[in-house]
Amino acid sequence: MHLHRYEKIWLMLGAGGLALFIVLLCVNAFAMGMAPPSNMEMIDPEKVMETPPFDKPGLKQVGDKEYDAYMTAFAFGFSPTKMEVPAGSTINFHVTSPDVVHGFQIPETNINFMVLPGHISSATHTFDKPGEYLILCNEYCGAGHQVMATTIIVK
Ligand code: CUA
Incomplete structure (x- = not known):
């Protein structure tokens, strides 16, 4: 009892x-x-691929050694697939997703944020050291999650 x-x-x-x-x-x-802790703007996730500047993802030089990188994170990859900047460049990343939640992490930097459909996540990093930097998805997003990566070449 x-x-x-x-x-x-x-x-x-x-x-x-x-x-x-x-x-x-x-x-x-x-x-x-x-929401991701980065500064956010909204976008229609259905129309990401046809909304400028995300219809043509890539680097845009905005100053002396300063670039805006407009990128999409999708199942399962990033666009653009390869970017190249001179050493000492500052890149302002603006990333969005047309489908599900992805991660955006660049090891050896402080860049690590979530990419949500309908949001534009932003972060900035200055790449002083030459090398090949990996951009990884660190948010499980499906069968191809492990292969979701791209590179930035700093030379
Ligand atoms: Cu995208 Cu994991």
């Missing part, structure tokens, strides 16, 4: 703890706005 009562109490404590955890999780998620 005693055992049953303790079991009930522990069950209730367990359920209560779980409920509290879920509530906190939701509050956190909504406080964050369920």
